Amino acid sequence: MKRSSWKEYQKEIADDRYYYARSCIRQNFFPGSETTFLRIMREALGKDIFDDPRHTSCTGIGYHSDIVPLDTTMAVVARQFALATEAGYENIAVSCITSFGLYTEILETWHEFPETEARARENLFKATGREFVIPKNIAHTSDLVFHNREKIEELAVRRLVDARTGEPLRIVEHIGCHYAKIFPKSGIGGSEFPYVLAGMVEQWGGSVVDYPERRHCCGFGFRNYLVQANRGFSIANSRKKLESMAPYKPDMIVANCPGCAMFLDKWQYALAEMENSTYGADGRGIPVLTYEEMAGLVLGYDPWEMGMQMHQVDVEPVLERLGVKYDPAAKFLGRAGKYIGAPGEAAVNSFSGDRIYRIRQ
Amino acid sequence: MGAINFGYTVSAARAIDLDRNDLGPARQIAAEMPEFAACIACGGCTATCTAGALTNFNFRMVQTLVRRGEYAGAWREMNKCMLCGKCRLVCPRGINTRGVVRLIKRKLGDY
Amino acid sequence: MKRVIVIGGGPAGMQAAVALKAAGLEPVIVERSDALGGKLRDWHNLFPSATPAREVLDGLRKAVEMARVEVLLHTEVEGLTPDGSKPSVEVALAGGHAVQLSGGRKLEAAAVVVASGFDVFDASLKEEYGYRIYDNVFTTVDVERMLNEGGVALADGSAPRRVAFVHCVGSRDEKVNQKHCSKVCCVTAVKQAMEMRALFPEADIYNFYMDIRMFGPGYEELYQRAQQESRVNFIRGRVSEASPTIDGRIQIKAEDTLVGRPMKMSVDMLVLAVGMKAGSSCEKFARTADAALSPNGFLAPADLFSGCVASGVPGVFYAGAATAPKTIGESLAEGSMAACWVVEYLDTLAK
Known part of the structure; x- marks a missing residue:
């Protein structure tokens, strides 16, 4: 295809040290893909990627189906960030597109409406006692494969x-x-x-x-x-x-x-x-x-x-x-x-x- | 095949597909009455329509659909027309709207 | 000091220069490119009368030549004052502007007419239309060029059987920061659709529009002729995307808003009716001259009614599409008008 303008849309993709955020449904339908991703990152590329059993669904499916309210979703996402912060990771590698969209959307919302971030921090702290640092870099895992x-x-x-x-x-x-x-x-x-x-x-x-x-x-x-x-x-x-x-x-x-x-x-x-x-x-x-x-x-x-x-x-x-x-x-x-x-x-x-x-x- | 009842069916596409639609009859109508194509969609015809006041008859919409090759139901719709001719009086583009009704009834009875 | 600098050698600038000369002043046209004529040079026929662009252009060139107007080609204006300071009434009273030209040259002038025109919207910014990606997506500017070169054809040289025009490409569109209506594209697309009909009697021709804006004399009549005589189909709906088909055609999608249903079709040729964007030099000029810009990036005239060629800066006047999208006729009228305002301004200064 005659097109080179993709080069105009570049995003920053961290080179190493990621916190891995898995998908809910992939593990059922394409159960080996995430394992394969970890294998590629670790064995083939020698990257540090942390697969954390404590993290949960991002609630994306529930959120987009009007089942989970936005405040809850923000608190859950804030918890994933807190887990990454606690584990010492600043970059998040997201396996699911819905999660990736939700994370970027929430970060953008926090940026535009700082009071929503304050509320999410408060809710997270009340519920779990956790705190978080906003990740430096969020990439979809396909970005990482593209990057490499x-x-x-x-x-x-x-x-x-x-x-x-x-x-x-x-x-x-x-x-x-x-x-x-x-x-x-x-x-x-x-x-x-x-x-x-x-x-x-x-x-x-x-x-x-x-x-x-x-x-x-x-x-x-x-x-x-x-x-x-x-x-x-x-x-x-x-x-x-x-x-x-x-x-x-x-x-x-x-x-x-x-x-x-x-x-x-x-x-x-x-x-x-x-x-x-x-x-x-x-x-x-x-x-x-x-x-x-x-x-x-x-x-x-x-x-x-x-x-x-x-x-x-x-x-x-x-x-x-x-x-x-x-x-x-x-x-x-x-x-x-x-x-x-x-x-x-x-x-x-x-x-x-x-x-x-x-x-x- | 087809033995499984999934509890839903595949929805039909709603798009007007100008690659598939047969524009022949629409062209024939336009050839007999060239001003048919001069509609600017002002809706004056529908606003004044005797039948449209009482039923969901929309002359402007039906003749637009005919120009796109969407003939299904056009003939039946035109049967709602009372042929009073008021629409022709209000048309700012001078379209013989009453004539269009009659042409559609003559040409599109099979759809 | 009788020198008046006219920035831009398009129709408005040429007309202004000729009128200034006739009034006994010494206009100098400063033109960036290698010839006079502006974008009129790229046009084939002018709406609504199908007058050859060449006729209008030759008339203007001849007038400039006869009037012996000085023309500086390949020259750009860097700033209104040599030291970059803002022009002031005092400067104007003390003998006018010192215009800094490219190449380090400086030119004193009693007044300046800005006729720097517009830029054609870059259609490749509307990525969803595939301009410069798919071979048979063109702009209205490309069609004029092809008409000038002797014929419209697809990339492989064959004749299109189905052509669609997309109105408002780079107009009325926040997504590309062009909120304004470029106003001339509707009638241009109608004109070109009729030219396509003349070239390809058997082709299907479609125009996708949001509103048809036929504001000028004879335009509405042209539109009706396009519908009725030229059998051009008008569909009210903005094309949302173009994509390639397996046989090298282009599939487009729109809503037929008049019947409330989505629509799709494939075409051999897609023509994008590109809008008029503020000239790239407007912003820099406004900064150096302390002049105001409109929200859409064009130069803002001092008053939309009684001062449409006035800039608000002493001794600086506007003409043509530097202030808004305009037709050739309107640009010529403003060229004459700006010259009148210069004459009156200098008369007032002399008193």
Whole structure:
């Protein structure tokens, strides 16, 4: 794409020493991604990142669903900051886009309306006795991977190309709305052409698909999927994106938001069931990866160790194209080699029922 | 397929899609009555409409939709018109609005 | 001292200079670029009469030449006084302004006419429209250039089958700090839509507007002709984004506000009707001359009614789009008017 103006939207990204703020839902839907992120940061890049079991949900989903009041949310976020302060960290690395948006929004609110910060400090102190220093730097974890994309390329065992032909993989990147649509300045590349994922894809040899509905929301919403009757327009937004990207025959989708990755993946199953429509080039689904999984594959990590068996749409077609050596039989074996169960067959999946693990089972 | 009841259906797209809409009939109407396209959406026709005072008939909106290739229901809507002709008197662009009603009824009965 | 410095050699400046010369004064046009004519040089035809821009430009150039007006090309004004001090009534009474020019040159003058014009809004700031990203997104300025060069075509040289104009690009838009209406873009887009119709008889042509502002003589009539004779479709709604399609076209989204529904379509060519932005030199000039700026960054005239060419600074006058978006006709009228005000000012000083 003819565009270099992403360079005009730069943000400060701390180079080391982060307090890690995890996502609530990622650990269920993409359970290995956060572990993979920590592994990349610590093992591959040698960074100091503190994974704190004491921190909680940011309340983002509750807040955006009008369940949790703003004052409560601010006190909870203030507590995360206090935990970071106590642990001696000034930089926060946020795993979830909703959390990242919420943290930046709260900091901006405190900046514009100092009385809200005073109230949050008071509430936090009354409730927990904790105090905090405002973090020096807040970055989304995709920012950190972007920040280190050149170093990761140096360590790479493969590029995002077809192992047989050398052709770049066609990759759809999807950015969570709250990454840069709230504050364009808080995202690399701004809000119209965010570069955070595109930068990784291009650095590692893939090609980014620029399709008409690229900027469209995945439809996640908050109350829109929480309330069953509202899910119709949540899924319709994902369908709009999938229909728009399908003609480009993408090899995979990569997302930096827990909700987007989850819905772009799982709605494909629901759409196949409800409307008998699939969007992958082979008549199956389009695999959806997190950027940690993409980086992990580039670095040669084992897909099953990264939890990629938990995807709705099978990832094997991407693994095949990349030439990843993996053990098909190990897909549904857990960490101790114990069979963890396999999903039923679905139109979006690529492999039929006679899998080796069934034989083993 | 389709055996699972998820408790919701996929919402239909609301956008007027000018790549899909067939603009042929709208062009035919404009060819027979070129001033049809000169509407400036002042709403005078709807404000004075005898039928619109009593039903949700909105001549301005329906003829705009027709110009976008959205014909569904246009014929039925035009049946609400009482053909009194007051709208034609108020139109600042001199559109034969009554004639437009008749053209829509003649051309778009199948939609 | 009969010298009057005219800053800017566009239509307003040329007209002012010719009128000043006719009144027996010695105007000097200081022009930054390499030729007289300003942005009129980039235009093909002028609304609403489709008069070739060249005709108006040639007339002005000829008048400047006949009047033997001194013209300094490639020259910029650095400040109104050589030492950077503010001009005052005392300075004016003592013989006028010492205008500091680029290259260290200094020029004494009895009065100054600022006709420094406007800047074209940089459409690439509206990132969502993809200007300079997608090959077939153009501005109205690009279309005039293409018309001058002999033909409008897509990047691959082919003829567009569907063209959409987007009004108000860089106007009425807080997001790019352009709150004002540039007023000429509506009629420019209507004019160009009609030119497209003439070039491409079979094409679909759409104009997306927020309000159609047809303020001048013959403009509303032009608009009606565009609707009726040129079969240009007008849709009231601001385009929210443009994105590429797989076949190299551009998908746009807007609301059709008159029916209250979102709308999308793909087009071969997207033309952005760019607005008029305050000239980049306005701010610096206002600072050095102690003159006032309007909130939109244009120079603020002393009075919007009885003093629209007066600056409030003794001996400094304004003409043309330095103070607000204006048509060529309005700029020419202000050029003549500023010259009248200079003459009257110098007469008063002499008494």
